[in-house]
Amino acid sequence: xxxxxxxxxxxxQDTGSQHTGSQHAGSQHAADAGxxxxxxxxxxxxxxxxxxxxYQVYVRSFADSDxxxxxxxxxxxxxxxxxxxxxxxxxxxxxxxxxxxIDGGYDVADYRAxxxxxxxxxxxxxxxxxxxxxxLRVLLDLVPNHTSDAHPWFRRALAGDAGARACYHFVxxxxxxxxxxxxDWESLFGGPxxxxxxxxxGLWYLHLFSAHQPDLDWRAPRVxxxxxxxxxxxxxxxxxxxxxxxxxxxxxxEGLPDVGAGEQAxxxxxxxxxxxxxxxxxxxxxxxxxxxxxxxxxxxxxxxAWAPTAERLARYVRxxxxxxxxxxxxxxxxxxxxxxxxxxxxxxxAATTVGAPTTWVLSNHDVVxxxxxxxxxxxxxxxxxxxxxLPGSAYLYQGEELGLPEVRDLPDEARRDPAFSRAAEGAVTxxxxxxxxxxxxxxxxxxxGPSLGFGPDGGWLPQPQDWPSLSVGAQTxxxxxxxxxxxxxxxxxxxxxxxxDSAMEWLTAPEGVLVLSRPGLVCVLSTRDEAVEAAAPGELxxxxxxxxxxxxxxxxxxxxxxRIPANSCTWWAA
Numbered sequence: 001x002x003x004x005x006x007x008x009x010x011x012x013q014d015t016g017s018q019h020t021g022s023q024h025a026g027s028q029h030a031a032d033a034g035x036x037x038x039x040x041x042x043x044x045x046x047x048x049x050x051x052x053x054x055y056q057v058y059v060r061s062f063a064d065s066d067x068x069x070x071x072x073x074x075x076x077x078x079x080x081x082x083x084x085x086x087x088x089x090x091x092x093x094x095x096x097x098x099x100x101x102i103d104g105g106y107d108v109a110d111y112r113a114x115x116x117x118x119x120x121x122x123x124x125x126x127x128x129x130x131x132x133x134x135x136l137r138v139l140l141d142l143v144p145n146h147t148s149d150a151h152p153w154f155r156r157a158l159a160g161d162a163g164a165r166a167c168y169h170f171v172x173x174x175x176x177x178x179x180x181x182x183x184d185w186e187s188l189f190g191g192p193x194x195x196x197x198x199x200x201x202g203l204w205y206l207h208l209f210s211a212h213q214p215d216l217d218w219r220a221p222r223v224x225x226x227x228x229x230x231x232x233x234x235x236x237x238x239x240x241x242x243x244x245x246x247x248x249x250x251x252x253x254e255g256l257p258d259v260g261a262g263e264q265a266x267x268x269x270x271x272x273x274x275x276x277x278x279x280x281x282x283x284x285x286x287x288x289x290x291x292x293x294x295x296x297x298x299x300x301x302x303x304x305a306w307a308p309t310a311e312r313l314a315r316y317v318r319x320x321x322x323x324x325x326x327x328x329x330x331x332x333x334x335x336x337x338x339x340x341x342x343x344x345x346x347x348x349x350a351a352t353t354v355g356a357p358t359t360w361v362l363s364n365h366d367v368v369x370x371x372x373x374x375x376x377x378x379x380x381x382x383x384x385x386x387x388x389x390l391p392g393s394a395y396l397y398q399g400e401e402l403g404l405p406e407v408r409d410l411p412d413e414a415r416r417d418p419a420f421s422r423a424a425e426g427a428v429t430x431x432x433x434x435x436x437x438x439x440x441x442x443x444x445x446x447x448x449g450p451s452l453g454f455g456p457d458g459g460w461l462p463q464p465q466d467w468p469s470l471s472v473g474a475q476t477x478x479x480x481x482x483x484x485x486x487x488x489x490x491x492x493x494x495x496x497x498x499x500x501d502s503a504m505e506w507l508t509a510p511e512g513v514l515v516l517s518r519p520g521l522v523c524v525l526s527t528r529d530e531a532v533e534a535a536a537p538g539e540l541x542x543x544x545x546x547x548x549x550x551x552x553x554x555x556x557x558x559x560x561x562x563r564i565p566a567n568s569c570t571w572w573a574a
Contacts, residue, residue: 049241049300049323049393050357050501052089053490054139056397058365059096059118060104061442064455071442072096073119075455077127079445080134082472086401087490090137092243092302094365096124097143100150102212104365104416104440106141106245107148111230128238137240139302144227144284145246146213154214158197167220169206170197171256178202183256185275186264187211193275208249208275218250218284228291235295244285247303247316247325251280269306269328277307285321300324302359310350317356324393327359331367335374335383335567337514337527341506344390348504351392357501358392363400369439372406378567381485381544382525385569388489389516389523391504396486399443402470403482406438407461414461437461444471480546489542492571496521510534513564522572524564531563538572 063075073096083091095105096118105115114121131138147154156164173194174180181194181204188209195211197203206215216223231242253274259267267273285303292299300323307313316325333343351358362370362383371380380403387394417436441461445453447468454463468474475481493499498519509515512528515537522537540550545565553562564570 046501047300047323048089048137048298051391051393051499052137053087053388053394053396053493054090054092054302055083055086055088056092056094056364056395058094058398058440060094060460061440061454062398063443063445064451064457064459067456068117069451069455069458069460070117071454072117073114073123073127077123077130080127080131080136083136084134086487087494088136088396090139090240091131092139092395093141095141095143095245100148100212102148103210106143107146107150107210107213108143109148109150109152111143112233125237132238137298138238139241139243139300140234140239141245142227142230142242142301143245144216144218145249146207146209146215149212149214163222167216167223168214169217169252169256171204171206173202173204178204184258184260184262185256186259186262188265188268206252208246215252216250218280224284224287228287231288231291235292235299240298241292241300241302241323243302243304244288244322245304247285247322248277248281248305248307249275250284251278253278269308269332271308272312277305277312282315282318282321285316289320289322302326310346311353314350314354314356317351318354319356324357324359326361326364326395328361330360330387331362331364331370335379335527337509337512337525340386340525340527341514348391358390359395360387360390360392361395361397362387363397363439364395365397365440366436367439369397369400369404369406371400371403372408376567377403377405377482378545379527381482382567382569384486385489385542385544385571386514386523386525388493389499389518389521389569389571391502391518397439401483401486402444402472402475404441404444404467404470407441407464408438409464410437410441410461416460444468446473447471485542485544489571492541507537517574520574522574523569524572525569526564526566528566530566532566533557533561534564536560536562536572538574540570541573542571544569 057076059073059076060071062071063079064071065074065078066072095108096114097105097108098110098113098115099105099107100109114124128138153164153167157168171182172178173182179202181192185193187193187207193206193208194204195207197205207213208215218224257274259273264273268276288301292301303316303322303325305313305316305325306328310329313325316322327347329343329347333339347358370383371377374380374383415437441463442451442454442459444463444467450457451459452463452467452471453473472483475483478484498521502519505517507515507517507522510532512526513532513534514525516523524534524537526532545568548565553564557563
């Protein structure tokens with residue numbers, strides 16, 4: 001079991017940051033107020049995760065060490081100093097298990113093996129060890145709703161093995177000869193959620209995702225035993241926890257009833273469906289919580305759970321279930337002050353009822369990047385500062401610290417998302433099926449090279465021509481860059497105790513503006529497309545609008561007032 005230092009970070013200082021001058025020298029940033037990884041763990045006795053910042057690494061697109069065009073574990077290991085310097089607390093790694101890679105590794109053939117594309121078990125051990133040395137915790141992606149059709153169990157099931165078949169949903173079809181699917185459930189990737197079993201007329205198997213991802217039947221004790229064993233395998237290696245993929249999906253309603261309507265993917269998160277958010281999933285999470293606690297108090301699980309209300313989502317983070325659940329209601333909120341306030345209030349109220357921290361996320365590997373979704377880089381930067389000022393834990397998706405946009409013009413032949421291949425004639429639109437490749441384009445690390453430092457050769461998806469200027473190398477040291485904005489915000493988040501797991505209240509604000517108060521800090525978000533005057537709340541610490549200072553905001557404003565920039569977020573020492 002790995003031992004962690006008492007401070008939140010023991011890694012090197014943020015050598016890329018250049019903030020050592022005046023707070024008001026025309027920069028968007030605060031002065032360097034001290035060590036980037038200052039110790040204030042004593043202020044958070046209830047668990048490191050309650051206000052942690054966790055960085056999602058989409059492994060195949062993060063860093064390629066061997067030149068095959070696909071990111072890998074040695075590549076992640078080489079780039080760990082970037083994450084330590086950025087100032088995050090932990091990284092979450094997307095699946096690197098043995099897999100045919102039909103769905104980017106979320107089709108697992110062996111949960112205890114590393115796919116050769118990504119390295120070896122020894123590479124995984126070294127990554128965990130080196131991350132811990134830098135003060136970073138490591139979470140793995142667990143995929144319990146389904147396996148790959150290449151998993152030994154499913155192969156034996158297709159061969160007629162009754163024990164293996166009991167681990168999946170094999171059901172007789174409707175019609176006189178079972179020629180119709182057993183119910184009207186739809187795959188999230190398009191088409192029916194059922195496929196016929198080869199060679200057995202009238203028999204079907206369930207797959208809520210790709211046909212290559214058969215759903216497990218969690219009524220089988222063997223399934224529970226297997227996943228307990230898988231958890232222990234990785235916990236024994238030293239990992240700090242798990243992100244639970246489709247944490248709302250393992251249990252299906254008894255009798256597998258019809259939904260009674262089409263376009264079911266659009267209903268996820270809007271209503272309880274017979275295949276999602278069933279009450280039985282909570283028994284599984286309770287069992288896993290007990291298992292994690294047997295390894296000590298610092299191992300955690302995070303639920304990727306879609307639920308129709310904040311109250312139902314809060315059930316996943318009751319004291320005996322998961323430690324966190326992703327707050328997709330915040331991610332889905334529009335660029336509107338009142339909508340954002342409503343979602344924040346509902347999210348915090350629901351989490352408070354069960355004593356859990358609220359989580360905040362703007363982007364991940366399944367949605368259009370928030371710079372594109374919100375409409376501009378200015379809004380994306382402002383949203384990031386708002387998120388990092390809220391009580392609870394924040395999740396960052398790789399590349400958002402660079403202000404990366406969604407890549408909308410990928411050629412069809414380059415796409416790998418199975419949803420794209422299932423869409424009729426490739427007819428997809430932004431934010432719908434087939435668009436996930438646009439947020440998975442390999443990271444730009446340098447302004448030169450065939451894949452901008454991602455690897456020694458090209459990457460598995462092409463990078464846009466204007467990405468050299470967005471690379472880590474190009475932005476490091478530029479006080480107006482998005483990367484330095486994130487670095488400074490994360491450093492301040494550590495240094496200011498009021499940005500931890502503490503209280504928040506709303507203050508009076510003009511229309512289109514949100515003003516929230518934390519102990520010792522005021523955060524002002526303007527969603528307006530023009531500057532707005534407001535009272536000066538204190539000393540300026542940080543502004544999302546490049547080049548803005550208190551002096552520039554005072555220019556042209558009334559006495560004691562400021563002109564808050566359009567589509568901006570500012571932090572003030574109160």
